[in-house]
Amino acid sequence: MPVSLSKAFPKLKGIVEKYQDFWYEETLPAKYTLLQEGDVSNTLYFIVKGCIRLSNNYNGKEITIQFFFENEFVSSFESYLKNTPSDFSIETIEECQLLVIKKENWKTIMDQNPLFREMFFDFTSDRFINYIHHFLSYIQEKPEERYQNLIKNKSHILQRVPLQYIASYLGITTVSLSRIRARKQPK
Structure with missing residues (x-):
């Protein structure tokens, strides 16, 4: 099923095919909440088509933290990795076609495939670097x-x-x- 993953990451084609049953596809409308702030994130999304935003509610005011587009992974990674309540909400901006994987299946792939683990590390590193640059822009x-x-x-x-x-x-x-x-x- 995850043909889009193979296209986005050709080096991972064999890995994607091996674990294709771990993924399922969802098409969701615009303004659909994937994760509510305060809930624990147990799901990772890969965007095939669409746009998603990550936001935080500060004293009743919604603050957009990041945007995600095609060929990007989305989750509240802090919550996902540490099994803690999320500081963020995740919402679709456009209708989205997503590939979805549950945490336990993702961990299996990560444990058995160093290349996949390396790709995930690169992605999360880029995400946090972008977040730091954005945060610094508020100050500077x-x-x-x-x-x-x-x-x-x-x-x-x-x-x-x-x-x-x-x-x-x-x-x-x-x-x-x-x-x-x-x-x-x-x-």
Whole structure:
């Protein structure tokens, strides 16, 4: 079943085929909650098609932490790896086609396949490095600079993600984002 995994990671084709029964496919509508903050994450998702966001609720205000797109894995990894309540919610932004695997099956693959374990480590390392850069941007940059960096480095987000989530991701209001965008429009 996980043909999409084989395409995304050709080096893993044999491993994917060996464990294909561990995966199942789900198609979910936009605005579907995959994980609620406070629940323990026992599932890992691979995005075949669609867009997902990771968010945190701070004093009743939802803050978008990261976005995920095709050929990326998504979970609340801290919760998934440590079996603790998640600090994050995970929600689809668009209709999503996902490959899903339960934690116990994922652990079997990881234990039996060093190459798969290495790929997972690389992915999670990249994810945490991106998160650290995003966190530092809140400290070191003004909102307009964060928006310019988003245009420069992750412009695909602007085409697929609603403005309220982009504003939240940048740490500003939608009104502030509209003003920044208006100033950046060619006259």
